[in-house]
Amino acid sequence: xxxxxxxxxxxxxxxxxxxxxxxxxxxxxxxxxxxxxxxxxxxxxxxxxxxxxxxxxxxxxxxxxxxxxxxxxxxxxxxxxxxxxxxxxxxxxxxxxxxxxxxxxxxxxxxxxxxxxxxxxxxxxxxxxxxxxxxxxxxxxxxxxxxxxxxxxxxxxx
Numbered sequence: 001x002x003x004x005x006x007x008x009x010x011x012x013x014x015x016x017x018x019x020x021x022x023x024x025x026x027x028x029x030x031x032x033x034x035x036x037x038x039x040x041x042x043x044x045x046x047x048x049x050x051x052x053x054x055x056x057x058x059x060x061x062x063x064x065x066x067x068x069x070x071x072x073x074x075x076x077x078x079x080x081x082x083x084x085x086x087x088x089x090x091x092x093x094x095x096x097x098x099x100x101x102x103x104x105x106x107x108x109x110x111x112x113x114x115x116x117x118x119x120x121x122x123x124x125x126x127x128x129x130x131x132x133x134x135x136x137x138x139x140x141x142x143x144x145x146x147x148x149x150x151x152x153x154x155x156x157x158x
Contacts (some may be wrong), residue, residue, distance in 0.1 A: 008038060009104045014079040018107070019058045020045045020058065021083045021144055029144050032058040032082040034075065034099070041078070042066025058082060059090035061099055071152040075099045076127025083141040085112030085134060091120045094130060101131045 001094055013033050015091060020043055020098045027046040034042035044061030047052050048054060051104065059082055079101040086104065091113035102134025109116045114132045 010081065010133070010136050012064065013040075013079070014083070014105055014141075015101065016043075017058075017081045017083050018137065018140060021141075024148075025050060026047055027056075028060040029148050030082065030084045031074070032062040032080055034062045034078055034080045036066070036070065036075065036078040039057050040067040055089065057087065058084075059086055060093055063093055067097075073097060077094060081136070082152040083137075084108055084145065085114050085116055087096060089109045091118075095120065095125070095127050098128060099130050101133065103133050103136050105135070105137050106145060107134055107138070 010110045013035055017031040017033045020033065020122045021033070022030040024030065024046050027049045030043040030046040033040055042062040042065035044058040044065060047056040047061060048059045061081065063075070066075060066078065067128045074099040078099045080094060080099050083105040085106065085108040086102065087108070088111070104114065113119070114134060120154050121132055123129070134157065
């Protein structure tokens with residue numbers, strides 16, 4: 001898939017999510033961008049350490065910001081671009097919010113809930129399931145995480 005800079009191209013928005021991830025400071029570098037009708041309505045960066053909030057994942061922060069912009073918790077028609085495969089908490093929040101598409105960068109075999117470790121996106125659920133597309137700028141997203149954990153002296157197989 002060629003990478004372009006067209007504003008509606010997943011690579012364009014994943015670059016924006018990567019910019020957010022690089023602002024994570026002491027937190028694991030994960031960034032998220034929510035787009036609705038071609039406009040960015042929510043951004044988020046992992047802030048569990050900074051905010052002392054176990055739910056402070058980039059996706060949750062972005063959803064909260066987007067809900068304020070829309071004045072609605074329903075994100076029907078929106079897309080989220082996140083640098084790491086959502087965990088079960090974030091995946092369920094995305095399902096509940098009714099986002100239409102989830103684009104993620106790095107797969108997370110230890111905790112990803114879009115098919116790597118778990119799969120919350122199964123038929124027969126009472127909610128519409130978003131389309132899930134993984135591996136967008138995967139190498140760059142994975143490298144950001146690997147560098148973070150290497151610097152901390154930890155292993156985080158991705």
